[in-house]
Amino acid sequence: MRLPGSEGVPLPQRMSEQASGYDLYAAVPAEEPLVLQPGQRALVPTGIAIAMPAHLEAQIRPRSGLAFKHGITCLNTPGTIDADYRGEIKVLLINLGQEPFTIHRGERIAQMVFQLVPPVRLEPVLQLDETVRGAGGFGHTGTK
Template sequence: MSAVPVALTRTATADVSVPLPAYQSTGAAGMDVRANLAPENRDDGLLLAPGARLAVPTGFCIALPEGYEMQVRARSGLALKEGVIVANGPGTIDADYRGEVAILLLNTSARPFTISHGERVAQLVLAPVIRAAWDEVADLPPSRRGTGGFGSTGR
């Protein structure tokens, strides 16, 4: 498996003891990314109320190579056990973005959830980007499904 170099820098207020995103197993497609909270939130964490959304800081910025995106995905354990998901999942970090990477979390459970400093909050997946080139035509070619939409192929 090949690796694509991605430039990364920590923010001025980042806690350098918080590990950078890392693969947790040899077969992992996504890297776990951790919350790197502002100094004033590190002791108590950030409270994510039921139904609330929050941008969780990571303490780093990246410069992706042109032709790539970084996808932000939920951690399955957080989603199953706590009901905490990526609000815009999967989120996309574009190659030309240079600000701090933030993880948009949503609490879908009925219980408050506290995001602790250094906690693994999401996964990052590096992916190639293929851009569309629209070809406007008078009619689309037929298909077996046709115009059947939501639920048309079964339950």
């Protein structure tokens, strides 16, 4: 659903036939571009809300070009949009670069990838089965 105030902002779209992500666009006011200073973060509106079947989630991920060229990335990555959420999709961006970055209305700011959510039932147990790795974590499987 396109939300009021997002007129003229493109709807999410894949930029190639085999792309897995749908690009999301900034719905900031045209007369007030958003300037992200180095180290600053902002919740950027997209002007859309979605509805999905219960077996799906939408993941919000950074755009590699923005990250590489400008140091702009998403916090809380991937961000999860649950199937029962009906509010506006907003993207939490941060400027990890060294220069201010201006976000204009209609600019591609992130991508949205849809994933299946398998039905999982968690059950408490008294003991877990043994594995070679065991409880090792945070770099335990390699030294480099």
